[in-house]
Each structure stands twice: as structure tokens, then as C-alpha cells.
Amino acid sequence: MARTPVAARRAGLLAAAMRVVAERGLAAASTRAIVAEAGMSLASFHYAFDSRDELLDELIAEVISREETAVLPQELAGRPMQELIEAGLTGYFEHLRSAPEYEQAMLELTQFAVRTRPEMAREQYAQYARIAEASLELAAAHSGTRWSLPLPTVARMLVAFTDGLTLAWLVDRDDEAAATLIRSAARALASLTEPA
Template sequence: MAYIRAADRQEQIVAATIRVLEAGGVSGTTMRAVAAEAGMPLGTLHYTFPSRDELLRTVITRVVDDTSAALREALDLEQGVEHALRQGVRTFWDRLLDGGTGVQVMQYELAMYSARSDAGGLARLEFARYTDLLTELCSEAAAFAGEECAVPPDVLARLVLGVVDGLVLQHIANPDLARSERDLAHALDMLVALAAPRRR
């Protein structure tokens, strides 16, 4: 068997886990299923990730990090908070539509699984990382543009996350692209009005 660097092996396992989660949900995501999808012995998987919880935490971190990289690439934070809100949400939404809703459904399922099985640990991790990311982006955009908002960045971040998650769930449950796009435009107007960014 060819040598695989530890970082590459971990990446291979995380990618396989995401595929298994998308196909079979949390209940179907066993260590054995992930090892088979990754094409490696079960012992190798257990050596890299001793527990399924540790593996799922790594998956959540990877998905949020991927989202963070895409948002940072799309945003020109010097254009201020309104740009960050509109372009950031639009980038996330377009990625969702282009890539399908499987990863988003996986995240919701992991959050609900977490609420029932591990006292919410995975769900807290997921939402804390997203909230931290959005708080950082809003804070950086405000600082670059010399702006201040009517609400604190962490409050704005939680509300953005709540509104977007709600729209995504509605789109998953009842796909209607035209309706979803209209609702997204109204939601962005509402969030920008709430933030009310102004020059210091």
C-alpha cells in the first residue's frame, strides 16, 4: 500500500464521511461505512479518528472552514457592512444552489442528532463557528469602511444565520426558486435596515 501523509489521509476520511452523511444520514454513518467509502481498513480509520464524535466534529469544522474561505474570497470588506451582508449571503446562497442542498441537509441533521445524543455539543460547535465567522466579517467590514452599526456584530451575525437558515429550510422543503429568490431579496433588505451601517 502506498504511503499517505497523515493530513492527506484525514482529508480523504473527511471527504468520505461527507459523502456517507449525504447519502445515508447520521444513522447510516458508521465508522465501517466511512472506512469502506474511503477505501481503507477500519483500523486505519480508528487510528486517525478514534471516535465517531471526533470525526463528526472535524467534518463540521471542515464545512464551516470551506464556507469561510468562499466568503472571504467573494467579499471586498473595504466596501462596508451592507456589501458584506448582501454579497456574503448571496455567495452562500449561490453555492447552495450550485452544489445541491445535501451538505446543508447534512448540517441540519447533525445539529438535530446532536441535540438528542450529545447534549448539543456538535450543534453548539456548528452554530458557534458560523456565528464567529459572521461576527468577524461584519466587524472587519465595519472597521475597514469606518462604519458602525445599530446592533452589535454578534447580534447581527446570529440574526443573519437564523434568517438564512430559515429560508434554506423552506427552499429544501418546498423548492420554488423564484419565490426563494424574492424572499432572499426581502430578507437582505431587512437585515441591512436592521444593521443600519453609518459612517463614524
Template sequence: MLNRLPADERRAQLVESAMGIAERGGVSSVTIRAVAEEAGVSLGVVHYCFESKEALVAAMGEALVLQLSQAMRYAFGQAHADEAQTGLRGLRELLHSGLSAMWPIIEATPNRQLLTYEITAYGLRQQAAGAELAGSIANKQYSTMDAEAVEFLERSAEHTGTRWAEPVPDLARFALAVIDGIVLRWLVDRDGEAVIASLDDLVQMVTGKAVEV
């Protein structure tokens, strides 16, 4: 049965096997042979789907971006559905609800969050060495998250009758950079209370960039 999986399902299976290996031992532990053993397939099957480790890591990065994007969209969608207030107070509560809904998703997957950072660093190193395929992952990761954050900020302003006084892409970039730092620090000290305080500060700073229409 394994050998008859459709190509897309086979690739997804191998990517998930590779991520399981990387979560346990880091990206350096991901090899074609290790993935074949993890997935219970032959080396030839893995080589057929991925011509190199770089191609496999690139697919891992794409899968992580998709998972993060879906989680972010779900959390922000819940916030929009729950909040009904308007004005700057409503905007502040809406931003807080979105981040609060997103955090449990991050907190429940620490190894996958760490892997996201590791794949980004791996991609940048490969890009510096001339491997553009793996190197493109970092750019795609951030461009995708930028797009999700921009959409949330724009919809939040429209929803609350406010507008942003600064370019929304700049605000999204700033907010995501802060969240990146918050998540990385949490991976180090697992201080959930500090995360809540930091997210509150972020909401206050971002809301300060908006005005009521």
C-alpha cells in the first residue's frame, strides 16, 4: 500500500517524517537514508520525490510556513468573530484577542517552533553557499507571515472604525519581528507570564500607531 500512494501524499508523508527527525535531532540529522527508514520506504522512493537534502529541507520549510499561516489565520479569524467594539479601545482588544488566540498554538508546539528557526538559519547558510532553493525558504517564510499580518491589521482597522497612521506593511514587519523575539526567548526560559506581559506591550505599541476615523 505504501508504494502506491499518490505523489503529493508521498511527498507529504516524507516531509512529515523528515520534520519528526529534525524535531528530535535538528536539521543536521535529516538525511535521505534516515527519512527512508522513518517513513518505511526505500531510498529510491525518497530520491524520486526529492533530488537532494536541500530540496527536502525546502519542502519542510514550506510545510512549516503553511502550518503557521493556517494557525495565524484561525486565531485572527476567531478574534474578529468574537470582538464587536469600535474605536481605539476596540482595536486594542481585537489585537490582544488575536495574539492571545495564537499563543496557545505556539505554546503547544515548542519543538516545531524551534525547528522553524533552525530551518531559517539553515536556509540562510545554504543561500550564502549558493544553494538558492534552500535559501529561498527564509524569504518565503517571512513574506507569507507578512501577508497574513497585513491582512489582519487592515481588517482590524476596518472592523473597529480606525485607520493606521503608518504604512501597514511596516507595522506588520515590526510586530512580527517582536513576536519572533518573544517566541525565541520563551523557547529559552518557558516563562509564560513574561510572554503575556510582552504581548500586552506589543499591542499597546501597535495600537499607538492608529487613529479613529
């Protein structure tokens, strides 16, 4: 029988871990539960990952990568800043709506990290800040503006808006309220720019 490549095992275990966390919560995501969900043996897990913590780190990185793809508007040139921010937040929101269980799992993973592995939580939010800064810098370049506050400050505000949007929508599933928040956040952030 052919051996499954390590990359394929890792991908299968990551997908299984996300399903377990999303459906049953992080507390239920033991190594045994993950391998059972993946249809693999415990030996396969240890062949692919050194520990459950390594798998969780990889899982967070994978979800962040998906989010980064979702927030970049398709058309940038010539659009005003408010429109670019609104398009980016709307892209993220559509990503959230398409797989809410992933974002719910990410919130749970963040809370777990804050309590047990603060360095993991700091790295997660450093990645969010990196994505926000790159997106805001790109938006400024394409809209002919510059930020009136330091870019890291504006990026932190964008991350805070996104966190609030995520949690509020997961609680009430109110698409209209989310759209209103997105428009308001875009207007507020765009007001922090001036002509370049």
C-alpha cells in the first residue's frame, strides 16, 4: 500500500481539526478526536506534527491566510479610500458568512491562546496587524491619500472593527446591521486620510 505524503497528512489533519473545533469546540479537539475525524491513526498524527500545539499554530496560520485573500478588493485603481475600505470589509464579511464555523473556531483558539500560550495569541494578532497595514498602505497608494495617524494605529483600529463585526454577527446573524457597521467603519477610517 502506498504511503500518504506528509503534506497530504498534514492537510487532512488540519481540515479534521478545524471541523472538530468548529462543531464541538476546542476542548473536544484532542489528538485522538482529530485523527478519528481524519480517518487516520495516532501514528499518522505524530508523523505529521510534533504536537497538538504545532497543529493549532498551523491551523491559525491557514485561516489567517484565507482571511488575507478575502479582504483584498479585486479593483483598486482610482477608487476613493472609503470605497476601498468598505470593499475590503465586505469581502471579509462574505468570507465570514460563507463559513461562520471557521471564525467561531478562531475566536475559541484565540481565547485558548490568551490563557495558555500568550505568544501564540500575540503572533496571531501580529499577523492581523500585518495584513491590515499592508491593505491600508495599498489603499492609500491607489486612492492618492496618506494616513493622518501612524499606520500601525489605523491598522489596530481596523482589526478592532473587524473583531467587533465578527463577534456581533456570530451572535445575532444580522446582515443588515453588519452592512451598516461596515459602512460606518469605512467612513470613520477614511476620515483619517488626507490628500497625498
